[in-house]
Amino acid sequence: MKFLQSLVQQFASKPIDWEELEESLIRADLGVPMTTRIIKTLQEREAWSVLGIGDVIKAVREEIARILPADSTPIRSANGKPTLILIVGVNGTGKTTSTAKLAHHLQVRAIDLNRPPQVMLAAADTFRAAAIEQLAIWAERLGVEMIRGQYGTDPAALCYEAYQAATKREIDFLLCDTAGRQHTKTNLMAELQKVKRTLAKLDPAAPHETLLVVDASTGGNALTQAREFHSALTLTGLIATKLDGSGKGGIVVAIQEELGLSTRFVGTGETIDDFAPFNRGTYIDNLL
Numbered sequence: 001m002k003f004l005q006s007l008v009q010q011f012a013s014k015p016i017d018w019e020e021l022e023e024s025l026i027r028a029d030l031g032v033p034m035t036t037r038i039i040k041t042l043q044e045r046e047a048w049s050v051l052g053i054g055d056v057i058k059a060v061r062e063e064i065a066r067i068l069p070a071d072s073t074p075i076r077s078a079n080g081k082p083t084l085i086l087i088v089g090v091n092g093t094g095k096t097t098s099t100a101k102l103a104h105h106l107q108v109r110a111i112d113l114n115r116p117p118q119v120m121l122a123a124a125d126t127f128r129a130a131a132i133e134q135l136a137i138w139a140e141r142l143g144v145e146m147i148r149g150q151y152g153t154d155p156a157a158l159c160y161e162a163y164q165a166a167t168k169r170e171i172d173f174l175l176c177d178t179a180g181r182q183h184t185k186t187n188l189m190a191e192l193q194k195v196k197r198t199l200a201k202l203d204p205a206a207p208h209e210t211l212l213v214v215d216a217s218t219g220g221n222a223l224t225q226a227r228e229f230h231s232a233l234t235l236t237g238l239i240a241t242k243l244d245g246s247g248k249g250g251i252v253v254a255i256q257e258e259l260g261l262s263t264r265f266v267g268t269g270e271t272i273d274d275f276a277p278f279n280r281g282t283y284i285d286n287l288l
Ligand SMILES: Nc1nc2c(ncn2[C@@H]2O[C@H](COP(=O)(O)OP(=O)(O)O)[C@@H](O)[C@H]2O)c(=O)[nH]1
Pocket: 089, 090, 091, 092, 093, 094, 095, 096, 097, 098, 180, 213, 241, 242, 243, 244, 245, 266, 267, 268, 269, 270, 274
């Protein structure tokens, strides 16, 4: 149920129950600091007015707008070199799907090039069964080249090779889809750090973007993942997926507030077009 619906049901015909309001805000995953501020703002107003649902919605909007930027920063193109985008995250969050969606977005989006942008994919999830084939299906549909290795290949070596190939072929954007197993996290972080170190040998600025894919419907888990990946890899932003499902999604506000990491793109379904650059207005409308 959407946050707004549940609030209207709870507060439409009776005075605000502060505990219930606090609970709904927490349930929407907005995080404790923001929830506390919203409640404080409203309680300060109560002295001079009778609060209604409209006041609640307005306070939530204002607080979110204070934290989130209005629009996301687009992917920048590295001058005359391939822009390397590393896609990371735990299993099942939507990395492979988002890699394909982002590739498509970059293909069709007008950027300051005089020709259609050239995109290439690298299947650097060499760990999970069928991961390479899954990305290969997308690559074929999108008509883009994909660099692949055997299962068990070192992802750092694969990304290195892919970046060399992309440079040689004058590719604009190289997207590397990585593995996301959960149970051996330390190994995963070490493996991804090695990918970054190895790429930096080819271009000190690479990877130009390191985007964490989080499933927005998983709330606090997404925040924990953002903390861990950011401290290991210094992320440049988030892709928040599955915003179509739960009527949640407040977690991107909590992540922005705690870690200063912006949501660059949102995923709202399983098809290639269920994807868009983050926009604050649309996001708040959907949340409420
Ligand atoms: N509803 C919904 N499903 C998504 C979204 N993004 C990915 N998925 C689905 O989530 C599942 C896992 O996605 P996948 O890309 O394989 O995740 P990975 O393990 O991180 O690579 C697949 O069934 C996707 O179709 C989204 O934005 N909305």
